[in-house]
Structures are given as C-alpha cells and as structure tokens.
Amino acid sequence: MDHLPTGWLSLANGKPHTFFPHPSFHRSLQNRKKLPISFDGESEVDLPINLTPPHNLHQVVPTRLRKKENGKILAGPFIAILSSDHRYPFSGNHYNFRDIIKMGKKMGVTVYVTTPKYLSQTGDVVKGYLLDSRSKRIKWVPAILPRPNVIYNRIPSRKAEKQVSVQAVLKQIKHSSTPIFNPHYFDKWTLHKQLSSDENCAKYLPATMRIDQESVLKTLLASHNSIMLKPIEGKAGIGMMKVTKKPAGYECIIQTLREKKRYNLATISDVWRVISPHLQRRAYIGQQYIPLAHYGNCPFDVRMLCQKNMNGEWGLTGVGIRVAGEKSITTHVPMGGRIESAAKVFTSVFGDQEAKKLRDKLERIGITIAKTIEKKQGYPLGEMSMDIGLESNGRPWFFEANAKPMKFDEPNIREKSLRRLIQYCLYLSEKAKKNQETRA
Template identity: 45%
Template sequence: MGRKIGVTVFVVTPHGIHPHASSVRCFLLDDHGEKTHWIPATMPMPNIVYNRIPDRLSEQRHEEQDAIQFFLETPGIQLFNPGFFDKWTLYEYLMKSEKTQLYLPETVQWGNGTECRHLFRRHPILFLKPVDGKAGLDMIRIIREPKGYEVIQQSKNGKKRYHETHFRSLRRLLESLTKQRKYILQQGIPLATYHNSPFDLRLLLQKDGAGCWQVTGLGIRVAGLEAISTHVPMGGSIAPAHEVLRNVFRERQAEIREEIERTALKIARHIEAEKRCNLGEMSMDLGIEPNGRLWFFEANAKPMKFDEPDIRHLSLARLIHYCLYLSGFKQSKEA
C-alpha cells in the first residue's frame, strides 16, 4: 500500500536507533517473490513514527521508553499513538464532559469488594474487567440470583464457573480471582441480540489526509454460546453490520448507524483532547440495547487488524494519507 501511494514504510526497533546518527537500522517488507518477508536495511531518520509496540509489558521496558522519548523530542519527527489506553483512565476522561458521560455504564475501581454490594443494589449483573486487559481475557461476570451468585471467569484456558451462596464467600472468591491485579467493576448492559445472541459494535476510527477523525469501518461481534463477551478469541463471531442492523432495528437502521458513528467520533475527539497527545487511529467497542441506546465499553490505541477486507484496505490507505498530512506533503488524493 505504501509503495502504491509513494511512501516508504519500514519497521524500526529500539536496537536500530542511535540518537546521534542520521539514519536507522530497520526492516523493509519484500513482497516481490512467492513469499513476503522482512529484509534488514538502513534508512534515513523517519518523518513520521507510529508506535505499534504490541503489548504493554514490552512498551514499559527501558529500551522502548527511551525510543519513544527520542522520537517525541527529536525536531522534524512526529510520533503518534505514544502508548496504550487503560479502562479506568478512559472512564475518568469521559466523565469530565456531559456530552460523553451519558454513554458510560456505572463503573468503579475494584477494591475490597464492598463496591460489589453497592452496585448489586442497582444492577443484577456486574462485570470485573482488568484495566489493562485485552480480547476479553480474565474478564469476570457476576450474576445475582435468588439463591446466591453465579460467577464465570474467562481466561486463555477457557471458562470457569462458580456458585456462591453468601456475599462473604463471593467476596473471598473474587479477591482470589483478581489476585492484586487492577480491575474495574461495571454494570452489565442488556445488549441487543442477533439470532438470540448478544452483540456489540466494533468501530475503527482514523484521521484522514486532512487530519480529521473519520469512521473507517463498523463491525459486529456476536457472542458465542454461553460466552460472557463478544471477543472472537473467546468464541465470538463476526457478522455484517448492515445485515445485523437491518435485522434488529428494521426501518431505524440508517438512523441507528448514523447515531453510532456520530457517538464514536464524539468520544474519539474527547479522548484525544483529554490525553493531550497526537492520536491517528483507535478502535472502539460500543454496546447497544434493543431500544438503540448506546454505551461505551472500551477504546484501544493499538487496533487489531479488522477481518473485513473493505475495512482493512481503507484503513491502510487512510493511515498512510494521515502520515502524509503530518509530514506536510501535498496529496493528490486523500483517503
């Protein structure tokens, strides 16, 4: 894609950066043969850097932090998406504005378990979510039942189900499952369903060749059988957005889609303003009730690849056009 647009795209690691050099050691994609592969190269210092360090643990290492700081401080280089988001910080950002706080489920920081008792007075279903989690891993659902509490924990090894009769034993169980990790506790939302399975909305938002936020794509993720989230690695599946919205909302589908995109753009702009850094793209998870009410669940500063081919193609083009915008090059065609 970069070659088609006339841009050289390469991957650089902290080991390829020397602060006093005018070039970097990097890797270029060679796709001319039967198989694509990466080849080592030496290139001039980049004009634009997108931080795609893949996980939080790697990003916090000294080498990676030094590299990020180098690009942020070097004149003539612009870096965007400097780090991951976390769920609690995003909640605090969105609570600052009346225009965005209405999309937030009731949410508190998980502490000693007393928060659970308070939220159960208003909500029959609660979720515990790691503030730094991804793909639904280590998420916990708690349901208040007539004779106790049902707890399901979702991990890379599958799902574990528990039943506790008393709140005291529930509290001990949750303390053992969270294991000192930081979690948020959040009300459960009665999601709209497609073929009797709950679904939510996954959007890719990107800046275009004029530096403006746009919705690049909207995907639907449908929960798997007995799943507590819609994440595909946890058993969820992908469904076409137009088909699901038409099936569920009938004649309101166009109105609903417009509201989804308008809401996501409003939230993206607010997150960037609060974070006070340059963001070029993010993915966002929104929930929707049967009546069309929207809820914000999560945003991700390092979006995973969307499986929908049309979204994938446009996302690559738009990303490169945004880099051209940052670098000040005139563009004959903008994404």
C-alpha cells in the same frame, strides 16, 4: 509545496544513490541527468536520473518528491512502524505490517519496520526492515534507511512499552521534531474517568467503579443485578468475569482463554474470595452489565474504527459486528465470537429505516469520543477502535477504546483503514515540514 515526479530511489548505506522516475514523468525529465534532492530539507545531493525502470523493485524504495518554497526538492516521507526487539527480527503482527507496507508502496511511500534499539542511535540513517517483495511468504530484509519522517507506534504489548529503555526512546522522540502517534496504550479506568468528566460522553458510560476492596463490589451489586469485572489493562476478553444476583445467592463466571468456570456462591464475601486471586494479579474495574440486543439468539456488540484522514480530522472508517459465542460472556472472537456485517445485523434487528439512523448516530458518537479521548490524553492520536454495546431499543453504551486496534477482517474496512493510515502519515509529515520552515 509543488508536486514533482514520484518514482524509486536506490540506496547505498541509507544514502540515496539513483532516482528512477515513474514512466509517466520521463518526458519532463528526459533532458536532465541529475536532480538535487534533500532528505532533511537542508543539505542536498545531486542524484543521477535513470529513465530505465529498475529491473528489481526489491532493490529500490518508492518515494515522492516535492518542491519546497525555497526551491529545494524534498524526498519522502519515510514512515517507520515502531515495534519491539523481543523476537528476531522484531515482534508484532507481521501480517499487519506487510499490509501497511504494501499500501504505502501503492501510494508511492516507503514504509519500513524498526525498533527502539535502532531509533535510539544518532545520525541521519537508521537500521530497519523492508518487506521482500520477491518472497511469497513474509520475509524481511535488513537495510540502512533514511530516518523516518513519521513514526507509527505499534509496540505490541504493555510490558514491552513500559520497559525503561523503550520509555527513554519514546521520550526522545517526543522531544524531537519527528511526529509519532498513538504513543501509549489506554487503560479502562483512566478512560472512564476522562470521559465521565465530559457531558457529551458521560451519558454513554455504564456505571463503573475500581474494584479494589469487597465494599466496592458490594456497593456496585447493590445498584445492579449483574456486573462485569474487566482487567484495566486487559485485551480480547481474557480474564473477564460476570457476577449475577440469584434467588439463593450469586453466580460468578470467570472467563480465561482456555476455559470458563462457573461458581454458585451464597454471599458477596464468597464472591470476593473467588475473585480475589485474579484481582491480586492485576487491577480490575467493575461495570454495570448491559443487556445487549440479540442477533440469531446471541448477543452482539459493535466494533468501530475511527481514524484521522488526509486533513488530520477524525472520521469513522468502518463498523463491524461481533456476535457472542455459545455460553460466552463476551463477543470477542478469541472467546468464540464471530464476525457479521453491520448493515445486515442492523437491518435485521432494527429495521431498514432505523438502521441508517443508527449508523449515523454511532458515527457522531465515535467521533465525539475520539476527540475527547485525544484531548484528555494530551498527546496525538491517529486511530482507535471502540466497543459499543446496543440495547434492544438501540440505546448505545461505550465499553472501551483501544489505542492500537487489531486489524478489521472485513475487506472493505481493511482497505480503507490502510489507505487512511498512510494518508494521515502524509499529513503529519507535511505539517512537521511546515512547522520546521516556519521556525527557520
């Protein structure tokens, strides 16, 4: 498919109205008044060409044009960020959505936000929200837009995603020709079972059990002096607990967003009595405690972001460090942790030579685990973040993966992650169009 001019489209009720080519293409189009453009690869619309750059860019959307093998000119792709309807105009991290949309604009691609309610409706247009480029603060403009060529699932909570109406829409998308990636959240127990069945991944997993009765807790503590208890569907370290053997019994630390409670208990039955109320509210796993390497007298672990690239291949986008806060049992920033540079920490802790080797090793591990998770989950994934623990000798341990990563605050990782996200969406759109042409 040959590349044609990029530019802007003005829309009226979701339909293309006028094409404004980028100034660099004016010469090649100066003798043409109209351009036949297709959105679905079939029907065409003769769009007027306006060589005068649009005065108000907020009234138009960026687009790419490509010529198909059958000679038709295709506009797009249009990328939809799928959020939920719980707040007006929609839920989710609006700062993240803004950044994605801005990167799309830089790359000549329209990205908009929509919700299951709107995607459930039939037709070749959909209601969505565009970022108001005139506003200094984040402001959303409702618009009728072409249906998306690619859907990026950012429904912001498991509760919202599990709703019957939302599941119906996700099922509808799955059986359509529109690619969607990262359609579901992960859970820690399922991930552990999937990875433990793969010999290339199992060696990086701490001993892990589903904690659903006292005898399981007793078994795990018989083999390990200290264990971590983690909500299977938890996030940000909220609700995590640590149980440690002591000469006179057990110490149990329970971490919530507001406080950390410490208990000194005589028996395992006492431990079970204290943790049971938490286990009744949600499911937990118990995991062998890994003594982490320290930086500045505080334990740290590694956050890795793996994404697919413009060729649909997994790669490592970036590595960050999270250093635990004082008295915290985890490194999560909401729990008092802080961000540090991976290069600085690795060099300080392991030395110059080992730092490079370690990063290369982490990249291999991350890509191996990402490929395995995608294969075992059985649906397309485009990105995931991972928590990796390192012992003082550099031995790596896989803790968890997140199907809907929080944004990385490191500027270089953030920029690269946004660009890769749009590149992967372009890849998916191209692949879907080729599949449609093959079937036709």
